[in-house]
Amino acid sequence: MIEIPSGLHKDVISLAFLLGTWEGAGVHDFPGSEKCNFGQEIVFRHDGRAFVEFRSRSWVLDAEGEKLRPLESESGFWRVTGNPHGNTGAREIEVSSVRDDGTVEIWYGELADGKPQIELATDAVARIEGAPPYSGGKRLYGLVNGELMWVGEKSAPEVPLRPYMSGQLKKVLSPAQLIQDINDLPDDGIAFFR
Template identity: 85%
Template sequence: MIEIPSDLHRDVVPLAFLLGTWEGAGVHDFPGSEKCNFGQEIVFRHDGRPFLEFRSRTWVLDEQGEKVRALETEHAFWRVTSNQHGTSGEREIEVSSVRDDGTVEIWYGKLHDGKPQIDLATDAVARIEGAAPYSGGKRLYGLVKDELLWVGEKAAPEVPLRPYMSAQLKKVLNPAQLISDINDLPDDGIAFFR
């Protein structure tokens, strides 16, 4: 069940399925960089304005699944725009993001009608001199059986567009909501066990 917060700006209600903290693991593999398994935390939050704030942190995992070191951090803002250029039933998405390696990206894409799936592609990429070569990418996000799945494709001047990262994430339960749910049980939940 997708809950829509009462203070969520109406423009981003179609993105409500993304709200919350998501954690899981994935695979990273791109020529010229380390092939590894990684852990990830993604947070989608809102403050009442017409966008969602996105924060992603990833870290390299060892064979036992323990954190070894940071891999990549990204901060972005997701907006739903008008449907004037999309096909009927699809909403357009704009994302502006910055990554810790000095890369700034503008993404455009669509939210599919009737299913929680978002396709994005870069429209513009800028990077500082020390950032790894990168010329564009695509991403697909989808909610499947209450899990957030995503795959990223990347291109560089010497490497054609190809998948390079993907992950499977589960929503992290909010302890404050759990306490609220317990308080709603009769006799503070004790009656359930009698």
């Protein structure tokens, strides 16, 4: 079940399934860069305005799953475009993001019909002089059995579009949610186990 938090702007209700902090791991593999397993934290949050804020941090993991060093960081804003108040609802998504390597991207995509899944593709890419070669990309995000799954594809001038990164993340419960869950228990707490 997808919960719609209070204060969420009506234009981004279709993105409610993304909200929260997600943590997990994945695989990174692209020509010219290190092939590795990575850990990741993604945060989707809102402040009542007509967008969802996005922040992602990932780090290279060793064979035991311990953090070795940062891999990449990204932040941005997700919006629902089109006619969010129409009968069919808005399904078009736009994302503006910036990465720690000096890459800025504009993404456009669509929310799948009837399921919590979003497919995006770059529309514009700008890079600072020292940024690695990059031409564009695609991403797919989806909620599968309560987990946030995603896969990213990218291309560079010498490399055609190909998968390069994917992750499987679990939602992290906030302390406020844990307290609410405890408050919902019977007064003696023992009845829960009967």
